[in-house]
Amino acid sequence: TEYLRRAKAHNGELNAFITFDEDKTLAEAKAADALRAAGNAGALTGIPLAHKDIFCQEGWHTTCGSRMLENFIAPYSAHVVEQCRKAGLVTLGRTNMDEFAMGSSNENSFYGVVKNPWDKLAVPGGSSGGSAAAVAARLAPIATATDTGGSIRQPAAFCGVTGIKPTYGVVSRFGMIAYASSLDQGGPIGKSAEDCAMLLNVMAGFDERDATSVQRDKEDYTRDLNQPLKGLKVGLPKEYFAEGLDAEVASAIDAAIAEYKKLGAEVVEISLPNTRMAIPSYYVIAPAEASSNLSRFDGVRYGHRAAEYDGLTEMYEKTRAEGFGWEVKRRILTGTYVLSHGYYDAYYLQAQKVRRLLAEDFQRGLAQCDVIAAPVAPTAAWNIGEKSDDPVAMYLEDIYTLGVNLAGLPGLSHPVGFAKNGRPIGMQLIGNYFAEAKLLNAAHQFQ
Numbered sequence: 001t002e003y004l005r006r007a008k009a010h011n012g013e014l015n016a017f018i019t020f021d022e023d024k025t026l027a028e029a030k031a032a033d034a035l036r037a038a039g040n041a042g043a044l045t046g047i048p049l050a051h052k053d054i055f056c057q058e059g060w061h062t063t064c065g066s067r068m069l070e071n072f073i074a075p076y077s078a079h080v081v082e083q084c085r086k087a088g089l090v091t092l093g094r095t096n097m098d099e100f101a102m103g104s105s106n107e108n109s110f111y112g113v114v115k116n117p118w119d120k121l122a123v124p125g126g127s128s129g130g131s132a133a134a135v136a137a138r139l140a141p142i143a144t145a146t147d148t149g150g151s152i153r154q155p156a157a158f159c160g161v162t163g164i165k166p167t168y169g170v171v172s173r174f175g176m177i178a179y180a181s182s183l184d185q186g187g188p189i190g191k192s193a194e195d196c197a198m199l200l201n202v203m204a205g206f207d208e209r210d211a212t213s214v215q216r217d218k219e220d221y222t223r224d225l226n227q228p229l230k231g232l233k234v235g236l237p238k239e240y241f242a243e244g245l246d247a248e249v250a251s252a253i254d255a256a257i258a259e260y261k262k263l264g265a266e267v268v269e270i271s272l273p274n275t276r277m278a279i280p281s282y283y284v285i286a287p288a289e290a291s292s293n294l295s296r297f298d299g300v301r302y303g304h305r306a307a308e309y310d311g312l313t314e315m316y317e318k319t320r321a322e323g324f325g326w327e328v329k330r331r332i333l334t335g336t337y338v339l340s341h342g343y344y345d346a347y348y349l350q351a352q353k354v355r356r357l358l359a360e361d362f363q364r365g366l367a368q369c370d371v372i373a374a375p376v377a378p379t380a381a382w383n384i385g386e387k388s389d390d391p392v393a394m395y396l397e398d399i400y401t402l403g404v405n406l407a408g409l410p411g412l413s414h415p416v417g418f419a420k421n422g423r424p425i426g427m428q429l430i431g432n433y434f435a436e437a438k439l440l441n442a443a444h445q446f447q
């Protein structure tokens with residue numbers, strides 16, 4: 001209750017949460033007590049957590065940041081939500097996000113922008129800006145989030161907290177509202193790598209209801225946290241430290257690399273030559289998949305429906321015109337275009353080929369090192385409103401995070417310092433498939 005009181009009291013300043021439901025939170029807390037009384041408590045039983053508003057949660061408003069789902073109450077829970085519940089975690093509330101997870105600043109939310117707790121003029125990053133801001137402001141100890149092109153790592157960096165996007169398939173997408181299904185992946189945001197490891201232990205796991213869920217033995221992501229880093233080979237991709245990277249971000253990362261060397265790491269330069277093609281490839285594939293996934297929001301099955309209309313076609317048109325925001329419409333149009341007859345080969349197929357090249361780049365790079373160290377974003381958090389009228393400027397901010405999703409690799413972001421204006425700077429660690437424990441180990445030793 002103390003957490004809930006604090007979260008509610010401070011949410012007015014930050015807008016990190018879209019929904020609170022005190023009765024439900026208290027009921028979950030009681031269930032956690034019962035779990036403990038029965039001797040079945042786990043490491044996180046009774047710990048409050050915030051869920052990104054993209055994970056369906058039975059009986060809770062689940063909006064995905066959209067007007068389309070303003071009055072939608074989920075009839076079932078996502079696998080991630082079920083797992084958290086079984087572990088005795090207690091839902092504090094549902095966090096704000098860019099509409100349907102499309103954005104890098106949280107300015108695309110129908111429920112208003114989230115403020116960065118370090119500087120209320122700054123964006124918190126996106127799309128999981130609410131989760132990152134809630135953890136940074138200590139309104140929630142941990143939060144769930146999702147990452148399709150950087151939405152865990154970039155807001156974690158902008159808010160000075162830690163987040164990890166696991167290997168594609170580690171966390172079930174069942175009940176996680178789909179944006180771009182071949183890229184979407186859930187993961188934790190916490191104040192430290194250790195907290196993320198503990199929450200990932202709960203979130204990860206095979207689930208037959210997600211056809212891309214990976215069937216492998218349950219892993220304990222905390223097991224390697226205390227391994228010494230002696231001999232760890234850290235690769236620095238030269239294309240990531242080139243033109244476009246802000247000098248303050250570069251020097252914060254240099255200092256962090258020096259720290260990693262002190263911890264025993266060796267540094268090698270590597271090359272990811274196709275890096276500059278990540279943005280065009282992602283911004284074809286993601287909208288293509290989105291245009292297909294979002295066709296279900298038609299006013300018939302669930303969600304918003306226009307109040308007045310003349311016939312079915314007009315009902316669709318009005319519903320979608322009212323229910324979706326501008327960025328979502330832009331992506332549906334782009335996606336439909338690149339998939340249409342005559343353009344499919346020129347855009348969508350090309351983008352898929354580039355995707356393969358990017359994945360191959362990473363395999364060559366990771367053959368020379370254990371982990372890749374990189375920036376998360378070219379700059380620290382920008383001002384609210386600064387880029388919101390310029391979608392291309394916003395897309396360019398995703399240059400260092402998109403490749404990881406296109407390749408399906410795990411990526412972690414941890415804080416390494418501050419810009420002169422006091423805004424946090426993060427660093428990214430990228431590993432090979434299923435190397436989550438290694439990334440968490442490195443970040444934990446650094447922290």
Ligand code: GLN
Pocket residue numbers: 101102103104126127146147148149150151152179286398
């Ligand atoms: N900023 C990227 C986009 O707008 C990534 C978002 C995400 O990872 N959900 O698509």
